[in-house]
Amino acid sequence: MTRSHRYLLAAAVLVAVGGVLWASLSSGGSKNGAAVETERVARRDVISRVKATGEINPKRKVEIQSKVIGEILSLPVREGDAVKAGQVVVEIEKATYEAVRDQAKAALDQSSVNLERARAELANAELSFKRTSGLFDEGIASQDTLDRGRLERDSAEIAVRSQQEAIRQARSAYQRAIEDLDRTTIRAPMDGFVTALNVEKGETAVMGTMNFQGSVLMVIGDLSEMIAEVEVAESEVVSLALGQDAVIHLDALGDTAALAGKVVEIGSSGVKQGDVVKFRVKVGLDSPDKRVKPGMTARVEIVTQRAKGVPAVPQQAVQMRWVDEKGKEVERREGDSTQREVSVAYLIGAAGKASRREVKTGVHDELWVEIGDGLAEGDQIIVGPYRVLRSLKQGDPVRLAERKKGDAKGGDTGKEKTGAD
Numbered sequence: 001m002t003r004s005h006r007y008l009l010a011a012a013v014l015v016a017v018g019g020v021l022w023a024s025l026s027s028g029g030s031k032n033g034a035a036v037e038t039e040r041v042a043r044r045d046v047i048s049r050v051k052a053t054g055e056i057n058p059k060r061k062v063e064i065q066s067k068v069i070g071e072i073l074s075l076p077v078r079e080g081d082a083v084k085a086g087q088v089v090v091e092i093e094k095a096t097y098e099a100v101r102d103q104a105k106a107a108l109d110q111s112s113v114n115l116e117r118a119r120a121e122l123a124n125a126e127l128s129f130k131r132t133s134g135l136f137d138e139g140i141a142s143q144d145t146l147d148r149g150r151l152e153r154d155s156a157e158i159a160v161r162s163q164q165e166a167i168r169q170a171r172s173a174y175q176r177a178i179e180d181l182d183r184t185t186i187r188a189p190m191d192g193f194v195t196a197l198n199v200e201k202g203e204t205a206v207m208g209t210m211n212f213q214g215s216v217l218m219v220i221g222d223l224s225e226m227i228a229e230v231e232v233a234e235s236e237v238v239s240l241a242l243g244q245d246a247v248i249h250l251d252a253l254g255d256t257a258a259l260a261g262k263v264v265e266i267g268s269s270g271v272k273q274g275d276v277v278k279f280r281v282k283v284g285l286d287s288p289d290k291r292v293k294p295g296m297t298a299r300v301e302i303v304t305q306r307a308k309g310v311p312a313v314p315q316q317a318v319q320m321r322w323v324d325e326k327g328k329e330v331e332r333r334e335g336d337s338t339q340r341e342v343s344v345a346y347l348i349g350a351a352g353k354a355s356r357r358e359v360k361t362g363v364h365d366e367l368w369v370e371i372g373d374g375l376a377e378g379d380q381i382i383v384g385p386y387r388v389l390r391s392l393k394q395g396d397p398v399r400l401a402e403r404k405k406g407d408a409k410g411g412d413t414g415k416e417k418t419g420a421d
Contacts, residue, residue, distance in 0.1 A: 033352055033397025037384040041377050044312040046363045046370050048305040050239060052281065054230030056250070056296040058221030059264075059284060062190060065208025065215050067183045068092060072203050079197040083188040083220060090186040090217060092205055097181040104174035111170040115163040122156035129153040188220055195221040195294045226288040227264065228298040231278040239304040240266055246283045249299040253291060260286045263302060307363040311371045317383040318343050318361060318369055319390065329356070329393050345375060346382040346392055348400065354382065356394040 074091035077083060132149040135141035196219040199205065208215040228248050232240065240263060248259040265282035272278075283300050285292070321344050322332045330339060342358050349355030359374030375381065382389065382398065392398075 033399050034388045034392075035401035036348070036382045036388055036398045037401055038348065038380045039314065039317070039383045041311050041313055041371060041375050041379045041381060043309045043377060044368055046307045046310060046312050046368050047303055047365050048239075048363045049365060050232060050236045050302045050304055052230035052232045052300050052302075054228055054298055054300065055294075056226055056292055056298050057229050057294050058192070058195065058223055059225035059227045059282075060190070060192070061195065061219055061221035061294075062192075063208075063216045064089065064186060064189075064218045064220060066090070066092065066186065066205040066217060067207060068097065068180050068205070069207055070094075070096065070184060070205060072199060072201055072205055075197075075199070075201045077194050077197070077218075079194050079218075081194045083192060083194060085188055085190050087188045088185055089188050089194075089220075090199075090205070092184040092186070094181060094184045097177065097184055101174070101177040101181050104170070104177040108167065108170040108174045111163065111167040115160070115167055118156070118159040118163045122153070122160050125149075125153040125156035186217070190220065190222065192220045192222045195219045195223075221294060223288075223294075226285045226292055226294075228261065228283045228285070228300050230281050230283065230298070230300050231273070232281045234270055234277040234279065237266065237270075237279045237281065240281060240302060241304075242266065244302055244304060246300055246302040248283060248285060249301075250292065251297045251299070252293075253289065257289070259289065259292075261300075262286065305363045307370045310362065311375065311377050312368040313345065313371055313375070313381060314383045315364060315367060315369050316386050316389060317345050317381050318359060319345070319392070321356075345371075346389070346398075347379060348382065348398055352397055352399055354392055354394060354396045354398050357381075 070092040072090060073093050075089075076091075077087075077089050083089060129149040129152065132141050132146055136143070136146045197217075199217050205217060206215050228246075242263055242265075244263045246261045246263060248261050250257060250259070261283045263281065264284040267280040270277040270279045281302075283302065320341055321329050322339050322341055324330050325338045332341075333339060343361055344356050345359050347355045347357065357374050360372040362370035362372045364370065382392070388398075
């Protein structure tokens with residue numbers, strides 16, 4: 001083969017390869033770019049909720065603690081018993097406190113006797129001073145005798161006042177001794193049920209003011225009104241308000257049991273738990289089931305906003321992008337005031353290119369977000385896969401993912417043959 005023939009053959013191969021490439025590129029954008037799934041903007045009901053977990057408790061409950069120390073001699077109630085206000089629930093050993101009371105009474109009586117003696121001495125000192133004053137006026141008694149008589153009278157007056165103060169102290173000690181004796185009998189402060197009993201007969205009751213673990217003898221609660229107490233993160237508590245509707249799910253009653261309720265209390269101060277600040281929120285049950293017991297685990301969903309029949313799209317279809325003053329998508333530069341962050345959605349535009357739309361969002365739930373502006377009902381937007389959406393830009397080549405065999409006809413969302421993202 002001559003050199004000229006070899007050149008002609010090489011040229012023919014190049015032409016053939018070029019033709020194949022041109023045909024591939026000119027066949028349209030349908031086979032180029034990332035495969036995406038789409039869905040049309042449709043009207044839906046969107047309900048925003050705050051979810052939290054906690055436990056069931058009576059709305060009103062009292063922790064019964066002892067104000068005295070002593071052995072528990074009588075415990076006439078058991079856990080679950082109904083009690084009435086004023087009913088005796090605990091009896092503590094009284095002998096020690098009776099002795100203290102009797103001692104305080106004797107000290108009070110002795111102080112009264114001492115006061116009578118001091119008053120008698122004062123009367124005698126006043127009489128003596130009066131007699132000495134008369135003798136002094138007649139020139140019989142000396143100045144020294146007069147001064148000594150005045151001092152004795154003044155000292156007697158001070159002794160009377162001292163004994164009066166001693167009586168007040170003795171009376172106070174006696175009153176305290178009586179109160180301590182009364183405190184050995186503990187009564188229910190309200191009608192309700194014993195929801196927790198932490199002691200047994202024969203154990204020693206300790207004073208609740210000493211903050212010892214186990215100082216709570218029992219808990220009495222009013223089971224006619226029940227609440228779910230939950231912890232809500234600071235980022236979500238700002239959307240809560242008193243009176244908001246809620247749904248309470250109790251694990252003990254199964255997933256089918258859902259109880260209605262309302263927010264009745266929102267904590268005014270938060271507690272830091274790890275790196276998160278949480279606030280205690282109380283949700284009252286509208287009509288509690290008799291099976292509901294204090295301590296049950298509760299999952300609460302609080303409705304914060306409702307939007308009925310509004311244009312909505314899947315949550316992941318709305319992405320955040322930074323754009324410059326010309327509206328071009330850019331990488332974020334700290335301190336650049338010409339850039340702004342916007343919410344966007346993407347459509348498949350002409351020639352298989354991604355077309356960006358800035359949108360304004362409203363109420364959102366776990367799956368859907370309300371579109372207030374930027375899209376029209378029926379617009380077909382890109383909704384996935386997320387690995388494509390998170391880096392998608394205006395003008396990027398895209399193509400509609402092919403549906404698997406057996407997919408419902410007429411749907412807007414396709415799946416890649418290789419499987420969903």
